[in-house]
Amino acid sequence: MTRNRIDEMLAANGRFQAQINVDNLPKRAPEPLAVITCMDPRLNLEAIGIPPFSPDGTGHSDIRIIRTIGGMVEARSLIVGAFLAGIREFALLMHTDCGCCLAYAKIDTIIDNMETRLTFAQLQRFKQQIGEPFRANLMTYLKVFEDPRQAIQRELKDIRAQSYVPDDIVLHGLLYDTGTGEVQVVSNGYESYTPRS
Numbered sequence: 001m002t003r004n005r006i007d008e009m010l011a012a013n014g015r016f017q018a019q020i021n022v023d024n025l026p027k028r029a030p031e032p033l034a035v036i037t038c039m040d041p042r043l044n045l046e047a048i049g050i051p052p053f054s055p056d057g058t059g060h061s062d063i064r065i066i067r068t069i070g071g072m073v074e075a076r077s078l079i080v081g082a083f084l085a086g087i088r089e090f091a092l093l094m095h096t097d098c099g100c101c102l103a104y105a106k107i108d109t110i111i112d113n114m115e116t117r118l119t120f121a122q123l124q125r126f127k128q129q130i131g132e133p134f135r136a137n138l139m140t141y142l143k144v145f146e147d148p149r150q151a152i153q154r155e156l157k158d159i160r161a162q163s164y165v166p167d168d169i170v171l172h173g174l175l176y177d178t179g180t181g182e183v184q185v186v187s188n189g190y191e192s193y194t195p196r197s
Contacts, residue, residue: 020057030086031062037093038071042178048093070100070151072143073159082169089189090169092155094148095176104144107135148175152186 035050037043046052051060064085066077071094081087103110111134114123130137145151152173159165173187 016057019055022057024054024056024058026053026059026062029062031064032086032088033091034064034066034077034081034085034087034089035091035093036066036068036071036073036077038095038098039067039069040095040099040178043093043095043176044181047176047181047183048091048174070094070098070143070145071155072100073155075162075164078159078162079164082164082166088169089172090159091172091174091189092152092159093174093176093183094152094155095178096148097178098145098148100142100144100151101146101148103142104139104146107139107144110142111135111138149186156187 035045035048037045045065050063050065053059064081064087066073066081068074071092073090073092078090081090114126118126127134130141143151143155145154152175156171156173159171170189171187171192172185172189175184175186176182177184
């Protein structure tokens with residue numbers, strides 16, 4: 001029998017509600033830093049000083065966390081973050097042994113699985129959307145990469161090139177080692193940031 005994840009989540013929520021004090025639940029608070037990181041559950045944010053929630057529901061951090069596959073940025077988060085949430089710094093936190101590296105190496109497996117799971121019409125519409133050469137264009141579309149350090153540098157350059165990114169936004173690039181927990185600075189945004197006069 002297939003696991004019913006919804007029932008499991010609702011049961012967990014019942015246990016959560018029984019142990020928390022609703023007065024301790026975090027309130028919206030302005031914080032000028034957001035972390036853009038991967039959805040990989042091995043990436044422990046305590047490695048950069050962001051503590052987990054306490055069992056009673058207390059939150060000890062106002063830093064916004066944006067999780068995507070590979071830690072790749074999307075426009076909506078940047079625009080809303082910069083122009084509504086007051087974010088002035090973004091730290092891009094990628095990691096070693098990323099699924100985007102695996103996708104780079106296994107792009108043909110992705111294509112084979114698409115051919116198996118999509119109808120012929122769905123696949124044709126997607127191929128038309130991506131364009132030819134499909135394999136190469138799919139790799140670009142998915143932003144897969146072989147080297148996370150190079151991916152960080154490329155992503156920071158792409159963010160900075162967007163017309164909607166203000167000049168005064170500070171962008172950092174960090175790499176988390178899933179094997180050791182070490183965080184390395186790939187790009188220190190303070191060193192490349194020049195405030196407006």
